[in-house]
Amino acid sequence: xxxxxxxxxxxGIVGTLALLVxxxxxxxxxxxHPWDGLMVAAAVVAGALLVATAxxxxxxxxxxxxxxxxxxxxxxxxxxxxxxxGAIVAAILRACIGVLTLALVVLGxxxxx
Numbered sequence: 001x002x003x004x005x006x007x008x009x010x011x012g013i014v015g016t017l018a019l020l021v022x023x024x025x026x027x028x029x030x031x032x033h034p035w036d037g038l039m040v041a042a043a044v045v046a047g048a049l050l051v052a053t054a055x056x057x058x059x060x061x062x063x064x065x066x067x068x069x070x071x072x073x074x075x076x077x078x079x080x081x082x083x084x085x086g087a088i089v090a091a092i093l094r095a096c097i098g099v100l101t102l103a104l105v106v107l108g109x110x111x112x113x
Contacts, residue, residue, distance in 0.1 A: 008060055008064075012057055015053075016053070016057075019049075019050070019053065023046055023050075026042075026046075026108060030042075030111060033111060038107065038110055038111055039111065041107055042104065042107040042108065042111060045100055045103050045104045045107060046104055048100055049097065049100040049101060049104060052093060052096045052097050052100055053097055055093055056090070056093040056094060056097055059086070059089060059090055059093055060090065062086070063083070063086045063087070063090060066079060066082060066083055066086060067083060070083055
């Protein structure tokens with residue numbers, strides 16, 4: 001678990017910076033593009049991607065704490081159902097991040113045409 005914790009922290013920093021650079025670069029390239037429906041859709045999807053990514057990172061940190069408590073716990077209230085529920089939420093968040101990323105790529109390609 002410690003390996004994935006440190007990997008997640010490193011990836012969080014690098015991934016966040018890469019996402020911000022990509023979004024800023026896209027905004028600069030589209031500076032002259034008029035604000036039509038396609039441009040608004042791309043901006044909304046980019047914002048949703050930022051929100052989903054931040055939620056995914058917060059949820060991953062919460063899951064790490066929950067798993068550590070589950071491993072350390074002997075007797076008492078079982079944390080297993082909460083860990084399973086958190087895993088489902090994590091999968092949904094990651095799917096949303098993937099779909100939003102693909103949608104942004106498609107919208108970006110359509111804006112270039």
